[in-house]
Amino acid sequence: MKKIINNPEMVVEEMLDGFVKAHPNYVKRVEGFDVIVRANAPVKGKVALISGGGSGHEPSHGGFVGKGMLDGAVAGAVFTSPTPDQIFEAIKAVDGGAGVLMVVKNYTGDVMNFEMAAEMAEMEDIEVTSVVVNDDVAVEDSTYTTGRRGVAGTVFVHKVAGAAAEKGLDLAEVKRIAEKTIANVRSMGMSLTPCTVPAAGKPSFTLAEDEMEVGLGIHGEPGTHRDKIQPADKIVDHLLDKILSDIDYSGSEVAVLVNGLGGTPIMELYVMNKRISEVLAEKGIKVHRTYVGNYMTSLEMAGASISLLKLDDELKELIDAEADTPALTQF
Amino acid sequence: MKKIINNPEMVVEEMLDGFVKAHPNYVKRVEGFDVIVRANAPVKGKVALISGGGSGHEPSHGGFVGKGMLDGAVAGAVFTSPTPDQIFEAIKAVDGGAGVLMVVKNYTGDVMNFEMAAEMAEMEDIEVTSVVVNDDVAVEDSTYTTGRRGVAGTVFVHKVAGAAAEKGLDLAEVKRIAEKTIANVRSMGMSLTPCTVPAAGKPSFTLAEDEMEVGLGIHGEPGTHRDKIQPADKIVDHLLDKILSDIDYSGSEVAVLVNGLGGTPIMELYVMNKRISEVLAEKGIKVHRTYVGNYMTSLEMAGASISLLKLDDELKELIDAEADTPALTQF
């Protein structure tokens, strides 16, 4: 395992510390907890947004704490959902009296832990509600199963719902917008290499030199299938095919996120975007805005995901709204 | 070689295309050339800044084209200095009548090619001057040799000199400020893995599982020495030691750049920043602003560099000035 770390057990602690030291104008840490909140939290009278999950997805979620996006983020151990007590601290630290919306990615652990935290908050009369992001089209949706995973599309939920909260909308409205965003965002990813959880010390899976893993999540878990490495255009076509056949994007405007999983050069993400823009143009889908970079990563995994958010006028205004956070600034 | 690309020979072409497609509000491409300029270039009456070098350092340099930073960027083949004709096109495309400053990294190839481009521009009566960034303290400076390399500190030059040009200063003033920035910035890097130039198809060097390369540049070339992997704190101490013993930072304020080389998780950069902030605090050096992320990369290399820019009031105002580019936005 090759990592610039001190102690696998201390990596989240030290990361959070280094994060707060880097961005004191944006964020502060809730003393004694793995919780990052806005430097000026709680923002009085504003609906607060929190998110979180296992660590290892940096800059998610702490990097999106700031004006126009999240109010707080909870960091679990690497790839491990945070515990209810930590989430509860975040809720308390951000609640400005207008209620708290939790943006949860659809994983058994995340859902349960956030749910338990909400139960704790209710006992203290804090209004808490949640939305569950499940944008990954790699997995069939089904009521008999856990359903789809939440992956990079979550960043769009932070952006859009965060802008709605910043505008002063109430909890029900912010939740409605978050749910609309979730209903309109689809993602799919692939990888060329595994990643190594520091405490595990060895790669999450092995791939031959000519193989890639397709349809995988963001926790180093294997994907839906393994394939020979394809040229970038073929990879893009496959990912887009799954996304575009899941909801009807035709004739609409979209926001695109070409997301790196942590170990892929930005160069390659742009090579992908060339093909993405071609395919969307062919299909008459208009690109309103494109984000390219490492937004929701899997440690040092080489790979990428594509997310498409279908926009209407309401979502368009919110995706274009100002944001000022350590990892995403937009004016 | 595991890469999301189509054809090693086409990677720069496709990347530039995907880049322009992603950021049409910021940039356009000079038709037929590997040159990215501001969407509204040339900006009349403003001193124009260009930079460039081999590709493979994304988001450098194209990502920093935009308000408050560069006016244009020239992309060579991967890790290969661009040719004079390409640079000359960039000069012509950005010249708004107030002259052009070229920010060149100190490599034999870059220096020669930019120099030849300047000779071409002079023949067309465009006022061109250049500064050469040589911030890498890994290598001893000496008049008998090529001198130091230019590495991640170049981003500070883009930021500071770009802000000066945006303020309306004239070419001599912008150049003075760029040179002051260069005089006050020092960097050093290390890596855990090599990287693979697409056209070469194999890694630039090999490192054992327990080894790291120290004091290396940003082109996959080996460093000044090889060492057993150290804990993050030890690595930071070593890099900072070299930087801090090169110019006197004591009692001053600094801007810090913790730069990822492309394959290192952001998590690890923040772990480094924890130690950086401790060491600087101990030495009485005040951190004015910190940047953490992939700013000047080496394809998919796992590794990082630290840059420290010593600030005075003038530089402070300029580093804090607004910037709005695809890869760095600050308000």
Added chain:
Amino acid sequence: MFNNKILINILSEMADVIKENRGLLTDLDQAIGDGDHGINLDRGFSALKESLDSLKDKDCASILNSAAMVFISKVGGASGPLYGTAFMRAGKEIAGKENITGEDAINMFNAAIEGIMKRGKSDKGDKTMLDTLIPAFEAFKSAIENGDDFESISEKTLEAAKEGLEYTKTIAARKGRANYLGERSIGHQDPGATSSYLMLKVIADVLAKEL
């Protein structure tokens, strides 16, 4: 007689066994999940073990409740809230009780399973810890109701647990992270079913020595 000392022995022994099997559980989880199950449980059990000394004068219900809180606040992931809920529900069944009977044991086991099912929205056949626990519970219950002796109860319970554990290899996951693998999860043993088996085995082993 079952008492708080035995319970603490069990928890302490569980902590050791989980630590020994940390690598195994993590490997199993790497194959079909995210490779942290051993790490997660070890983190929880290590914290629990440290707290046991301070619990030694508490009654069984309180000890289980404290164990639950440690699990919930230290483990995270899916297994933290699930095992935490299981401990909490088991403890609730014997709140205020002095004597813990065979019937109490049945109720505790039953409540633990129900807690997991409710919290996890899961059932037998989803390729989870429940595939170990539910068959084990059924065998345990009928052996007790049958009037079997300790050795026979223990043997039947572990056998059923083992069978359930083996069964997880033959099915595709419908819950938890392994679910995303679909058919690819077939052939792999579920990590949570494995940790449940290990924990049941510890209970049997300690009771065999202590009773």
Added chain:
Amino acid sequence: MFNNKILINILSEMADVIKENRGLLTDLDQAIGDGDHGINLDRGFSALKESLDSLKDKDCASILNSAAMVFISKVGGASGPLYGTAFMRAGKEIAGKENITGEDAINMFNAAIEGIMKRGKSDKGDKTMLDTLIPAFEAFKSAIENGDDFESISEKTLEAAKEGLEYTKTIAARKGRANYLGERSIGHQDPGATSSYLMLKVIADVLAKEL
């Protein structure tokens, strides 16, 4: 008699030899540089080779000038402007000349080297292409001034070039990328010195056939 046909043959043959040695040159550059020397030169020579057909009626000076422009605009890096400058300076020496004599050859070689030295701010002993070219030039010049026959001139020149190339293994680089390696560059053969050797060898081989 040296003429434009021979020159085109030389350039065409150089392109083939560089393509054959693309891997070798890149490997050498990976050891002490950035691993692109073979790629760079192959890119330039491939473009040059494609343009040769359109140059076949031009005089030697124009062909060299066109080759220089291709190099400067296609190769990039350090070697592009350096070899480009070398070709350009060599061509300048024979601008307008019909007959190219031994003395012209000396002047061309000399001008090429001076162009490299000026552009590269470099000299013998810096571990660059100059360590092949300068000794080769000196041997070439004295052999011609000595009145040697073609075979002997060719042999002495290549021998000196080879010695210079070998010498690059023994020294630390002071110019180019390898310079940053300091003492670590010792033991490695310079890629640019190698490509220069290959190019001189092509000139000798083609001339041996054609003259």
